[in-house]
Amino acid sequence: VASWFSRGRQRIAAPTLRARSVAKTSSRADLEEFTPTVPELLGRAAYVQLMLFENLGRAVATAPTTAAKAALGRVAERAIGKHRALMSELDALGLDSTGAMEPFTAEVDEFQRMTQGSDWFELVLTCYLTAGFLGDFSAKLASGLDGDERARIEPVFTADWGEHELSGLLNEAMEENPRLGSRLAMWGRRLVGDTMLVARASLRHKDHDPAVHYAAEEARIEPVFTELVAAHTRRMDALGLTA
Amino acid sequence: VASWFSRGRQRIAAPTLRARSVAKTSSRADLEEFTPTVPELLGRAAYVQLMLFENLGRAVATAPTTAAKAALGRVAERAIGKHRALMSELDALGLDSTGAMEPFTAEVDEFQRMTQGSDWFELVLTCYLTAGFLGDFSAKLASGLDGDERARIEPVFTADWGEHELSGLLNEAMEENPRLGSRLAMWGRRLVGDTMLVARASLRHKDHDPAVHYAAEEARIEPVFTELVAAHTRRMDALGLTA
16 A cells, blocks of 8 residues: 555544635646546446446435435436546547446455445445546546547536535434534545545556655655545535535 | 126137237227226326336346446336326326325335236336336226316327337347246236236226116226237237237
8 A cells, every 4th residue: 555545544533624616726736747647547437336326326215205315316316427438538539438437446345345434324325426526536637538528527526416415314314413523524434534545546557656665656646635535624614424 | 806806817819809009009999988087097197107207216226237328227217208298297287296196105016016927037027017008008097088188198098118129128128038938928827817906996986876887887898908918919919929
């Protein structure tokens, strides 16, 4: 595990930066030089969206009320729509869209397995935090693409993914059951660690230049993750929870 | 259980009519006089679509290959899109869209529970046959609405719901494992019985006119179900299975 991660947990516990939005701050810290190839970026992101959609589908199926089912259904539709948009982009590039996802299935499936949570509330928090973090991260990667590709792909990740529906459901649940908060705060802390690892892994596919020392590479990646963690903290704040 | 159902199984085993499409034959047999009120029709259909979507979401999550996941994702997106369209229609009518679904949740949840199947293959057959039958049935009901409402609602049910994607997945699976066919044929027979019962139940909500004898009512409903069963038989035929 790279050096950045050894400090990861501490940074999450006491973040100081409040980013307004990751997209708006992309000039300050970007991943341009670490951007994977287009098939890698799209293939992984398409499979991640499918995983997020599966989680939302399970949240719909296990929701305690009809209203929650309907709200989660709206969020699930957006997730599968993003998946389809990425698959269409792969098709338009003349690539095998299913094949482009294959290299990432084992890793993403394992991430999904680890982040299911023990009940519906934890699962909804997973949907909220992982869609947010991985969407922000993909938007960062897409901002390093060339003009045309960037113009087509970046909006897929910056478009509404149902943040307010999900935070609304969680806030409602915590109002009804105030003791839920501390359990969700703990689950959120565990989630962000796993989520950072799966995001970080997608940068490993980039050919490593032996002339660049890992520490130097980490130094360039770290500011991006600081922003992503700040956005995560803002999402936890929206639930009244400490990240 | 009404008299029609006592003969149901026999009729399914040896259907003789091959309808080209239910929509095209609506002049021959229709449910106009049994059409539920608009909130009933839309509320029930919206919840049925949510149930179909949940099943598809579970089929995505448990699919054996990435290609199957992607194909099922496309079908799931259509199912949740139909749900949203029906909810929007309820909203546009100034009705409480979630509340409109509530009267039907227990019955539809029970139907869902009974039709899960024992593995992914049976679940995909459930998605294929129940979406087909219940979609055709709802299209029939919608054809009894007044002009404007009919023009807005009927296309939701007649639009593509992923029939070819689902039959493609099932045919592929049976090619790889020819012994699957007889098991799926049996499951299909069980499904159609449960599906007819849940469809028939939605006509019970109509105020029953005591002047109309049940037998006469049944006589008018029966031709519609004959068409729906014929369409079901065509879907089984597309899998090389006897209904």
